[in-house]
Amino acid sequence: xxxxxxxxxxxxxxxxxxxxxxxxxxxxxxxxxxxxxxxxxxxxxxxxxxxxxxxxxxxxxxxxxxxxxxxxxxxxxxxxxxxxxxxxxxxxxxxxxxxxxxxxxxxxxxxxxxxxxxxxxxxxxxxxxxxxxxxxxxxxxxxxxxxxxxxxxxxxxxxxxxxxxxxxxxxxxxxxxxxxxxxxxxxxxxxxxxxxxxxxxxxxxxxxxxxxxxxxxxxxxxxxxxxxxxxxxxxxxxxxxxxxxxxxxxxxxxxxxxxxxxxxxxxxxxxxxxxxxxxxxxxxxxxxxxxxxxxxxxxxxxxxxxxxxxxxxxxxxxxxxxxxxxxxxxxxxxxxxxxxxxxxxxxxxxxxxxxxxxxxxxxxxxxxxxxxxxxxxxxxxxxxxxxxxxxxxxxxxxxxxxxxxxxxxxxxxxxxxxxxxxxx
Amino acid sequence: xxxxxxxxxxxxxxxxxxxxxxxxxxxxxxxxxxxxxxxxxxxxxxxxxxxxxxxxxxxxxxxxxxxxxxxxxxxxxxxxxxxxxxxxxxxxxxxxxxxxxxxxxxxxxxxxxxxxxxxxxxxxxxxxxxxxxxxxxxxxxxxxxxx
Numbered sequence: 129x130x131x132x133x134x135x136x137x138x139x140x141x142x143x144x145x146x147x148x149x150x151x152x153x154x155x156x157x158x159x160x161x162x163x164x165x166x167x168x169x170x171x172x173x174x175x176x177x178x179x180x181x182x183x184x185x186x187x188x189x190x191x192x193x194x195x196x197x198x199x200x201x202x203x204x205x206x207x208x209x210x211x212x213x214x215x216x217x218x219x220x221x222x223x224x225x226x227x228x229x230x231x232x233x234x235x236x237x238x239x240x241x242x243x244x245x246x247x248x249x250x251x252x253x254x255x256x257x258x259x260x261x262x263x264x265x266x267x268x269x270x271x272x273x274x275x276x277x278x279x280x281x282x283x284x285x286x287x288x289x290x291x292x293x294x295x296x297x298x299x300x301x302x303x304x305x306x307x308x309x310x311x312x313x314x315x316x317x318x319x320x321x322x323x324x325x326x327x328x329x330x331x332x333x334x335x336x337x338x339x340x341x342x343x344x345x346x347x348x349x350x351x352x353x354x355x356x357x358x359x360x361x362x363x364x365x366x367x368x369x370x371x372x373x374x375x376x377x378x379x380x381x382x383x384x385x386x387x388x389x390x391x392x393x394x395x396x397x398x399x400x401x402x403x404x405x406x407x408x409x410x411x412x413x414x415x416x417x418x419x420x421x422x423x424x425x426x427x428x429x430x431x432x433x434x435x436x437x438x439x440x441x442x443x444x445x446x447x448x449x450x451x452x453x454x455x456x457x458x459x460x461x462x463x464x465x466x467x468x469x470x471x472x473x474x475x476x477x478x479x480x481x482x483x484x485x486x487x488x489x490x491x492x493x494x495x496x497x498x499x500x501x502x503x504x505x506x507x508x509x510x511x512x513x514x515x516x517x518x519x520x521x522x523x524x525x526x527x528x529x530x531x532x533x534x535x536x537x538x539x540x541x542x543x544x545x546x547x548x549x550x551x552x
Numbered sequence: 553x554x555x556x557x558x559x560x561x562x563x564x565x566x567x568x569x570x571x572x573x574x575x576x577x578x579x580x581x582x583x584x585x586x587x588x589x590x591x592x593x594x595x596x597x598x599x600x601x602x603x604x605x606x607x608x609x610x611x612x613x614x615x616x617x618x619x620x621x622x623x624x625x626x627x628x629x630x631x632x633x634x635x636x637x638x639x640x641x642x643x644x645x646x647x648x649x650x651x652x653x654x655x656x657x658x659x660x661x662x663x664x665x666x667x668x669x670x671x672x673x674x675x676x677x678x679x680x681x682x683x684x685x686x687x688x689x690x691x692x693x694x695x696x697x698x699x
Contacts, residue, residue: 148643148679214603257631258604260681540606549641549648551612551620552668 129244129294130366131233131267132274133216133251135209136282136289138229138261139167142208143198145260146539146547154195158183161383161531162199199532207540208259215255224366232271234366239294248290267292271364272357273301275314276332280304295360305333305358315354320347332358376410378403379420379473383531386469392421393456397521399474400455404448405510407476408503413444416477417451419458424470435462444480447499448506451476452519598686604631606682608641610650613665614697620650620664620687621694630682639664639687643679644671650684 135141139157144150154172156165165181175191186195209228216223222234238247248265255263266278273293281291293301311321313332329335335343336358344352353363378399386392396419407414422434437458445451455474509517537545599605610624626641634640636655641648651661651671659678661671 146648148648148681149646151643151679211603218603254631258601260630543607546607546609547648548611549608549626549650551610551614551622551650551664 129235129238129267129269129292130271130274130362131220131235131248131251131265132226132271132278133212133231133233133255133263133265134278134282135212135229135255136262136264137167137169137173138209139198139200139205140169140172141261142205143196143201143536144169145208146537150196154191154193156186156195156197157200158197158534159200161381162533163381166200197534199535201532201536201538203538203541204536207538208261211259211540212255212261212263215258216251219251219254222366232274232366235267244292244294245290248292249288252289262289264289265291267294268301269293269295269360270357270362271366272314272354273360276304276308276312276358279308279312301360302333305336306331308332310335313354313358315350320351323347374477374479376403376406376414376476377473378406378475379471381471382469385424386472387467389459389463389465391523392463392469392472393459393521394523395472396421396455396459396474397452397519397523399472400452401448401519401522403474403476404446404451404503405507407451407479408446408507410479412479412481413446414451414476414479415441415444416475417441417454417458418475418477419455419462419472420475421459421462421469421472423467427468430468433464433467435464437462444478444482445499447496447503448519449496449499452521456521598627598688600685601629601631604629604682605685606630608648610687613667621689621697623690623693625688626650626684627686627688628682629685632683632685634680634683639684641681641684643681648681653680 140155143155143157152171153169154175154177155169156172156177157167158164159166162183164183165177165179165186168177168179171193172195175193175195177186177195183197186197205228209225212229213223213225213231216231216233220233220235224232226232233251235244235247238244244267248267251265252263255261264278264281266274266276266281268274268277277291277293281287281289293304308331309321310316310324310330310332311318313335316324316335324330324335329338335355338355340352340355343355356363380395380399382395386395400417416438418436418438420434420436423430423432425432425434439454439458441450441454451474506517537547539545539547606628608626608628610620610626611622614621620639628641634653636653638653639650640653640661641650642661649661650664652664654660654662659673659675661673661678663670
């Protein structure tokens, strides 16, 4: 048996934990650069705010009550997510973090000691006690069914956030799947759902009853796996350790458009630094470094320009200096004046687990001496929380950095920002 | 100095005080080497349940003869079951407040400053954030307050 724990309106709920005054108030969280709505509290949903609504539109509307708006505070969300994760690990031995607010659980053998739904309620109570966040728990013989159960536990409040689909009660599973639209299934995107709908497959149950061979022929192995999982055949195992990354991407939209090469260099330099740090976190070395820059595709009055440059290194590296240098070479090649750039990023590819490589006779870049030690010191300082060191190429006071005008404090990760409790 | 005292996060370095059981004369290879025990970690002392522990800063007028001062660091366990006599943090209106919880003879929140009257909240309305398990003063600042 698998379980899926999902935190209810995670970002918005995190914002409420340390703000007793927001109890029962509508809360909305905005995307990077305060672009559009990416999370809503139930109260905000009731007011009709939709996911993806742009902030400038929400701001102009009038609502019956005050809406509390926050920029996304990823420091806080990551910290609360880690707390939820360790709460679940205290009660179930194997947990897979599937996303920032969803975790798969291994519930094998549980039935022998305690009922599934009793256990689900205990998980919920424990997470609530430790983090003040509410989770929904879905359980089923496969990951896909656990996800469907979790969907249903949200859809029908009568389940009180906990629902188990067991092989012993097939009628219940069937009933639920007959009520679940096919596009709500795990692993079914909106495009596939549309095609399925034209074939007359609109509910999860109809998909479950379709011949897997037919699905494989007309769609993909992935969707075939979904069909099998819906019938109780587990095809997707729990992955405790995420597979080693094959690619690292660091990109951001700018708070303000970038028009000068110098500003763009600073931005790309910072992304290169961050990407290199991530690479070392994965204990990998990379050989391919690509840089991309683009203008806004939505601007009607300006011509669109976007381009990618790929730099190949002869020896794999994880040294920030090499990665910055390659990124700068790439940027020089694709930079065009007279554009207002909206986004840039860096991608690292072609990983190897060691930096050892046969040195080339004509290699212009021999490995730097003491590279590893220097990078260790760099990461050590930056991860200590005591201070930051960075490459001067990134500048001191960038104007282009992310806009987060309604940011809440990092309540759990910065001493200066911990919540206050009044003496009285 | 203060910072070292106040870093009970996992990644930060714990205040490391090796515990020797013997006096060591200078100039010799240390005969105490075999006796070094595990280093003391303030986290271990203050935190029982990491995922449920939060830090809050006390602020406001403190009592001269009390034991809670403006600027004190509160270590709060949100999973601990509050009991009669505990010091707790509760959400009251727009903010968190530190109070003493009395469950008998009737539910009461006693202020930590005698200048304020006790509060008798509705048991269903009371929002307890957690139990204060430790209070950490910065002694110098506290002594300045008292002088």
